[in-house]
Amino acid sequence: MSEHVDVLIVGAGLSGIGAAHHLQTAFPGRSYAILEARTAIGGTWDLFRYPGVRSDSDMHTLGYRFRPWTQAAAIADGPSILDYIRDTAADAGIDRRIRFGHKVVGAAWSTADARWTVTVEHDGMQSALTCGFLYMCSGYYRYDEGYAPDFAGIEDFRGQLVHPQQWPADLDYAGKRVVVIGSGATAVTLVPAMAEAAARVTMLQRSPTYIMSVPTEDVVATRLRARLGARRAYTITRWKNVLISTMIYQLSKRRPGMIRNFIRKQTAAQLPAGYAVDVHFKPTYNPWDQRLCLVPDGDLFRAIRAGRAEVVTDRIDRFTAEGVRLTSGADLAADIVVTATGLQLLAFGGVELTVDGRAIALPDTMAYKGMMLSGVPNFAFTIGYTNASWTLKADLVGEFVCRLLRHMDANGYDHCTPWPDPSIAAAPLLDFQSGYVQRSIDRFPTAGSRRPWRLGMNYAHDVLALRHGRIEDGTIRFASRSTDPEHVPVPATP
Known part of the structure; x- marks a missing residue:
């Protein structure tokens, strides 16, 4: 039988380590693992090694809400940020939950079982594990190559x-x-x-x-x-x-x-x-x-x-x-x-998603609060702000996921799925004119014409909506296998 964890986090960068910290603080007894395709903690801050690499945001907002940045430099160099992420993981024991060299290539949701089966490549071999909730913290660009125009000559x-x-x-x-x-x-x-x-x-x-x-x-x-x-x-x-x-x-x-x-x-x-x-x-x-x-x-x-x-x-x-x-x-x-011609965007690390045997085409989905997908159960992702520090949003997403899981526990739900009103018009997920966004945004989920389907870019508003707003807002459908007659659990094979 494949291994099962309650929550599976994909990515051990700034977002993934923060997500794990929120999760284990809120639910000390909940099982989780982090899968990281590369061989080290840090994501972006381990990958980029060019001279002078540094934050393009101040560290008082790029740092985690739960871990103060105490160095004098507010605009910090890459090695200092990497140390900060690694120290956060080590101090909380998160580093012991990371499996390096594990690249997620596919994830299939079964409503009958209320779980994801996640396909992973490691050392040239494929394996699978299951989880109740899939949490993507892999960023939104390709790690293996950047964008390079086809220059003549x-x-x-x-x-x-x-x-x-x-x-x-x-x-x-x-x-x-x-x-x-x-x-x-x-x-x-x-x-x-x-x-x-x-x-x-x-x-x-x-x-x-x-x-x-x-x-x-x-x-x-x-x-x-x-x-x-x-x-x-x-x-x-x-x-x-x-x-x-x-x-x-x-x-x-x-x-x-x-x-x-x-x-x-x-x-x-x-x-x-x-x-x-x-x-x-x-x-x-x-x-x-x-x-x-x-x-x-x-x-x-x-x-x-x-x-x-x-x-x-x-x-x-x-x-x-x-x-x-x-x-x-x-x-x-x-x-x-x-x-230095930019990045190539790649949603969810290129993972292929299916729900009850149906392949999910990302452009056909809509992003709920910029962190969940319409029609995709028990799934969340982190995309940070384009007009402020990435971690401001990552922290809020982590807090919301914990609130969502706590609400499901309290009410006996085992799956939840956002569903948009059909009258909501689609819009680009990232309303940004940078070349790296415009080259790839048509391969991403869409946003909606009004909240909660718009990707908010206002931290103060998101604090109210994600940290304090209602979980059952009429948009997310909650269900349980034990109470949903259409989704009776399939008996285990002897």
């Missing part, structure tokens, strides 16, 4: 080509000419970090991105810790940062011109006199149509001022043996080209 390039998602541990860029293609969070992180050792680093962008300088250290948080202690200071700082980021987001949507001018003034003040700000740092879209990029203490602008880095805004015509030729006719010589 790329085979002619005699230098080294690197994607940040597969960064070589032995890459030596000291004294070399580096071209970083891209203008998103990865590019603006790589450029100043590599500029410390490279001969020169060029950030080649097709179009500009909004970039804001923020302090590495949160002075308010440091002072509050000294006066109030780590936990109380963390809670206050967390809400302070939530309110500030929410205000900036709302103003960006309601008064985009004001925020655009604010960012431009801040940017111009940190660049050399006479710099072509409107060529290289004036996007064609409004703030928060795509995610803002944060640079701690203006490190990108410092590298430009020092002459160690430059920004070129142009399009690539083709690669040459010596570098990149632009549509303007200019050539960028390069020893190393870094294609």
Whole structure:
């Protein structure tokens, strides 16, 4: 017989470790396991090893609600974040529940048995285990490869080509000419970090991105810790940062011109006199149509001022043996080209779902509260905010799942399924204009035209809805095999 656990968590990154912590705190006696396709804890923060890798959100909101971030740096580097996740897992004994090298490839729900049968690949072999509730914490992008456009002439390039998602541990860029293609969070992180050792680093962008300088250290948080202690200071700082980021987001949507001018003034003040700000740092879209990029203490602008880095805004015509030729006719010589061209999205790690023998096509499903799927029982997933820290939403999803399980226990239910009103119109799950979203969003579940089927992007509202809102809201159907005449349990085979 296959092994059975009450809850199966898929993914041992920031979301999965947090989900496990919520689960075992709420239900000390409940059995659970975590399946992780890779060989280490940390997810994104273990995968990305490029120079300067860091958070693009402050750690008082990217950190877990239940575990204060106590380091001075609020914008933290990747190794520090990885240590934080690993310490959280070790301190709670969660690391003993993780099975590494276990890739989930399929999950089949049986209403008659009120359980999932999950197919797993490990060491080239397939096996199965069952669970009562399946909790996907695998993020929404492919871990094995990033997005790389099909550049003309790329085979002619005699230098080294690197994607940040597969960064070589032995890459030596000291004294070399580096071209970083891209203008998103990865590019603006790589450029100043590599500029410390490279001969020169060029950030080649097709179009500009909004970039804001923020302090590495949160002075308010440091002072509050000294006066109030780590936990109380963390809670206050967390809400302070939530309110500030929410205000900036709302103003960006309601008064985009004001925020655009604010960012431009801040940017111009940190660049050399006479710099072509409107060529290289004036996007064609409004703030928060795509995610803002944060640079701690203006490190990108410092590298430009020092002459160690430059920004070129142009399009690539083709690669040459010596570098990149632009549509303007200019050539960028390069020893190393870094294609910081983005991610590839992949819903639920590519797991194939079936319900009572029926294959689930994700675009035909609708996401309830951005965390469950219509017509799919006992299933939850984590997708974080695009306009705030990922973990803010991950924590709320973990709390809601625990509330949901407690409600089912109290009422004798063994399965629950969200079902949308047929009058609700479908909308994209992620209403975001970034290229990595637009390339793949049609392969994801949809959202709905109204709550609770819209993916909320307001943390304060979600606190009320997910932490305190009604579980039985008329949308989720609860049932039990013992009371549902249509789903009588199938007797076990002798």
